[in-house]
Amino acid sequence: MHEMSICEGIIQVLQDQAVSQHYRRVNTVCIEVGALAMVEVDALRFCFEAVARDSLAQGARLDIIELSGQAWCQQCAKTVAITQRYDACAECGYLPLQITQGDELRIKELEVE
């Protein structure tokens, strides 16, 4: 559902950047998506193709870098892997953890012409 809005957001960024970065066409969009970013990667791909139609990114490839969830455990004093926002430390069971990676939802780079 909101993957559609996210794709519209991507196209909007591409259009805004086209003016300042002087390009007419986008061939590849490389984005980072964190595991905790509430985004379904398959849905994102599906929506992107639909939203990009008739835009400067029509037919563009979407490269998705999936970032795993990571959090800081105060008790172990180190970064641990998490798969859910509310996960406890897998090593010591400590809660709450401070999320350090996995919230990302950003455009990293573009291949343009």
Next chain:
Amino acid sequence: MCTVCGCGEAEVSIEGHHDEHSHSHQHKEPYPNATRDTGDSTAQPLDNCFNSGLNDAVEVGDGDNLHFGQGPAHAHAPGLSQTRMVQIEQDILGKNDRYALKNRQQFDALSLFALNLVSSPGSGKTSLLTTTIEQYKRCPIAVIEGDQQTTHDAERIRATGIQAVQVNTGKGCHLDAHMVGHAMARLNDLSGGVLFIENVGNLVCPAAFDLGEAHKVAILSVTEGEDKPLKYPDMFYAADLMLLNKVDLLPYLDFDVAQCITAAKRVNPKIQVIQISARSGEGMPEWLNWIEQHRVARIQQRIAQLSEQTSRLQAML
């Protein structure tokens, strides 16, 4: 670093080739246009790049030597010129966040306390809201109603004598900050008051969209199951207050209140919980008190800001 594959060894290569890598690996799907199926932009020979005026950033020359991969993009795939890799590093929801900031500044200027009410469909948001409005008439109040279709909810709010703006999102599953900004423009002066933004009934998407509100308030009804906070953690993580609604129905259900609160606190240890029923009135004083305290705190905060500003200006005299 090589931005094509992420390896750290590709500082210099000649004529855009990848041959200079001392380690063996292959890009599964190289960026060059040659892999694209549109056919309109197959890998350009380097000569074409030079003729197309793109060469200015492609080459770093010393004498007769041309170095590719030393420009800002460090790119060195065949046919890929420097100017054609654009580093963006931009949040996809950045535009919404900018609108949200604008809304927040507007709310601050008016000392307006804005709440974003989020829940699944049928949790009793609108009934709770009409009861709240009827009992809380101490300041200007308005409601922005978000639904995919119909103006039913706004009409229910207007029946209480309060101004309501209905935003129909069409196929959209959430309100965004831009829509709220437009709706705000239609509201009367709300200085020092409360703005309730009733989001589209959906426990998923509205979590990701900041509207500029002071707090998100998640409404969960006891007919929905106590594990909802674990099933939809993002929403309960984003909310500062959970209203556990329809508690008058508890005697007829197997709903475990303690378990539900534990689930919510697990997702968000800071979340406050009020058990409430719009029908029986249970928990209403606590909820109204919560609104009043936060509304007053907001005005006091504004007074403190303005006094500081005034003293600073007086010191300049």
